[in-house]
Amino acid sequence: MAEEKVLNWGICGAGKISNDFCSAMMTLSRYEREHKITAIAARSQEKAQKFADIFEAPKAYGSYKDVANDPDIEIVYIGVIHTEHVRLSMMMLEAGKHVVCEKPLAPTWQECKKVLDYAKEKKLLFLEAVWSRFFPVYDAIKDEVNSGNLGDISMVTTQFCIPIMSVERLCRKDLMGGVLLDIGIYCIQFACHVYGEMPEKIIATGSLNEEGVDEDGCVILLYSGNRKASLVYSGKTASGNNTATIMGSKGQIFIDDCFWCPKSVKLTDTTLENKIPEGPSPYNFYNSGGLRYEADHAFKLIRSGQLDSPKYGYKDVEMIHKIIDEISKQIGLKY
Amino acid sequence: MAEEKVLNWGICGAGKISNDFCSAMMTLSRYEREHKITAIAARSQEKAQKFADIFEAPKAYGSYKDVANDPDIEIVYIGVIHTEHVRLSMMMLEAGKHVVCEKPLAPTWQECKKVLDYAKEKKLLFLEAVWSRFFPVYDAIKDEVNSGNLGDISMVTTQFCIPIMSVERLCRKDLMGGVLLDIGIYCIQFACHVYGEMPEKIIATGSLNEEGVDEDGCVILLYSGNRKASLVYSGKTASGNNTATIMGSKGQIFIDDCFWCPKSVKLTDTTLENKIPEGPSPYNFYNSGGLRYEADHAFKLIRSGQLDSPKYGYKDVEMIHKIIDEISKQIGLKY
Structure with missing residues (x-):
């Protein structure tokens, strides 16, 4: 069934929140059929590799641009510092990737709008990761x-x-x-x-x-x-x-x-x-296992061709x- | 010991809050030695008598003025409707009674001040019954x-x-x-x-x-x-x-x-x-038994000659x- 095609994730950022997101995603019962952590990118190759080893990701990149250029990647999770959210979101959308970007997308609505407009234009999913809404x-x-x-x-x-x-x-x-x-x-x-x-x-x-x-x-x-x-x-x-x-x-x-x-x-x-399972890598933040719902929601939206979330659109x-x-x-x- | 002389209370108002105040006061372990509900006044003699029967008060008055005129009464609790708080407080102070008056004393500070100034002038206790403070x-x-x-x-x-x-x-x-x-x-x-x-x-x-x-x-x-x-x-x-x-x-x-x-x-x-005992008459309001602390505080202030409460002065x-x-x-x- 086409709807179950595995979603290949590129993860930007190998910090605490990316760890929690990946660990939580792997607790989804249909993880193997629906999600794959394909590549990790961080500011250093070494940091990316260490993260890739934990989550058994086949690729580790020392540059975010490599994620944009990787044709295997369908969706990108952006878990880097706030100031890079807009730039990386635009880069990934430009490369034809769906995007889940940590909040806050930007400090002003005007800047957020640029990203949303571009996602619409490119017919790609853009989800600001206000994770509460997906519980x-x-x-x-x-x-x-x-x-x-x-x-x-x-x-x-x-x-x-x-x-x-x-x-x-x-x-x-x-x-x-x-x-x-x-x-x-x-x-x-x-x-x-x-x-x-x-x-x-x-x-x-x-x-x-x-x-x-x-x-x-x-x-x-x-x-x-x-x-x-x-x-x-x-x-x-x-x-x-x-x-x-x-x-x-x-x-x-x-x-x-x-x-x-x-x-x-x-x-x-x-x-x-709302009981949430432990993930393979210990969580850094309180109840972070709930990030699983965000990944699950992104999968369902993309596979059903719905690019504006009814939960947080x-x-x-x-x-x-x-x-x-x-x-x-x-x-x-x-x- | 002079300090333990019983405080003779006049109760103005035979409604829910007066019931709770009297019932709570009677749970004080030193009640018999320190407090006596001497008289109840309500807008009707019948209502006052009914209330007096419950609390075994020797006198029931159909007029608040009778409380002011009763030489046996040393302190008055005012539990009537808000609009009567200032008038009755002034009446009781004028008659030389200490006063515990339900909150709000008055809708403006200016009106409250009149009562406080008069209490100071008369060297009597005036306590606005913000009961929380005495817990x-x-x-x-x-x-x-x-x-x-x-x-x-x-x-x-x-x-x-x-x-x-x-x-x-x-x-x-x-x-x-x-x-x-x-x-x-x-x-x-x-x-x-x-x-x-x-x-x-x-x-x-x-x-x-x-x-x-x-x-x-x-x-x-x-x-x-x-x-x-x-x-x-x-x-x-x-x-x-x-x-x-x-x-x-x-x-x-x-x-x-x-x-x-x-x-x-x-x-x-x-x-x-903060466990509070049940009183002889069931309480109308949540945890009303805590009104006992207000009565206890009034006793201690008066018997120690302290007329400005350190808890709520x-x-x-x-x-x-x-x-x-x-x-x-x-x-x-x-x-």
Whole structure:
């Protein structure tokens, strides 16, 4: 069956997130039939080879360009530093590859749009890897929101506080550091997931470090019909109580710590557990095994010829990055 | 010993909160030696008598004035509708009684100040009954905040969402309805408990109903040194996940549902449980047994001649009501 043709992946970046993505992908029950890690590229040949050995990838490249030039590769996962996301995405699309690129694609909607427009023009899949959206429990949340079980939903809250400002990259402006693009985006995507539209008003606060990147923020999103969302994120604190709630007139949904990759979700009548298997290479980030859903989703989209994801597609990227633009403007964040 | 002389209470109001206060007070181990419910007053003699029978109070009055005139009464608990708080407080102070008055004392700081100034002038205790502050776990929270265990505290969050807009009184402007004064005040007192100073900036949102009282709100408090608090409250939703967190660079405190009268608090190294006994008359509100701490605190203050509470004193009433004033102004709430 043509739909089951193996997807040959090129992986750009041999760092922590690429490790987790590959390890998680290999836990998919249909991995052997649907996915193959064909090549790894890193900034050094040695680093790429070491990564290739772990995941039994046949090729290791010391240059990202080699991935673009490899005719065996159908899709590229981009897990490199933020500042390279747009350039590598464009390079891979130009070479005719589908792309899954880590978030944030770019610091502004305008730059994101360039990539999306080019993917559309080339008739290729482009997926910004907001991995939360591909968790099956996120579908269950959406179904519950749409079911009417909660009555009128008027309040959403999220909290994402982890000590990432201790990571050097996050403190630096030249590396697109700061928390809005790194963790705030998860709070924003959650509110967008529930309300599915642009807020009418955005009220943002955020503190900049000496270099001018933001270290924390409290944001209020005001939607039509007096609906609200309150977002809290910080890179300056120890790990917090990183839950989310959706509150309606008849009930609530509670998404347990960590809400962006939840292990359990309390719906009106039931609690969903989301158990994720260990991968062949230990994960670096919390519950990273959930990256498997992203790989699975990319396969299904491509094999069904659907190039705009219904879970996190063009309109979602636009909504989220337009909110980021407005928050950036209000807090004086500029790269 | 003079310090143990029984405190003779007059109770104004025979409603739900007065029931809970009396029932909770009677669970104090030293109740018989320290407290006596001497008289109950309600708007009707019949209602007062019914209440007096439950609590074995020797006197029942159909008028609040009778409480003021009763020479046996040393302290008055005011548990009547918000709009009567100032008038009755002034009446009781004028008659030389100490006063514990339910929150909110008044919709504006200016009106609160009148009562506090008069209490000072008369050398009587006046306690606005923000009962959270008298819970022993709130002392433990404060100690932990001051201990340095959490490192630099930069983020505080609270959430208080319950379906109180279904209560008619809360929807009406002439009865001082709305959520800011009823439940928002608990979120505010919590932030004040942690930071202990006025915020430098207040950003408030809140939706007014057709009568002009507020139904929900998201508020951001910005403190010196880039410290923040995010407050969420709503009377339009089903009961939410009403927790609070205090986040520092080294650790966090998590205050379990319901944060304003918690049954447990997670500190850095320990979890404190706050078990509260059942009272002789069933409680109407969640964990109301905690009102016992308020009565206990009033006794200790009066018998030690301390008329400004170190747990919730004049400066606290001022801070909290000045924040309420600013939020009211921003959202267009006016009684």
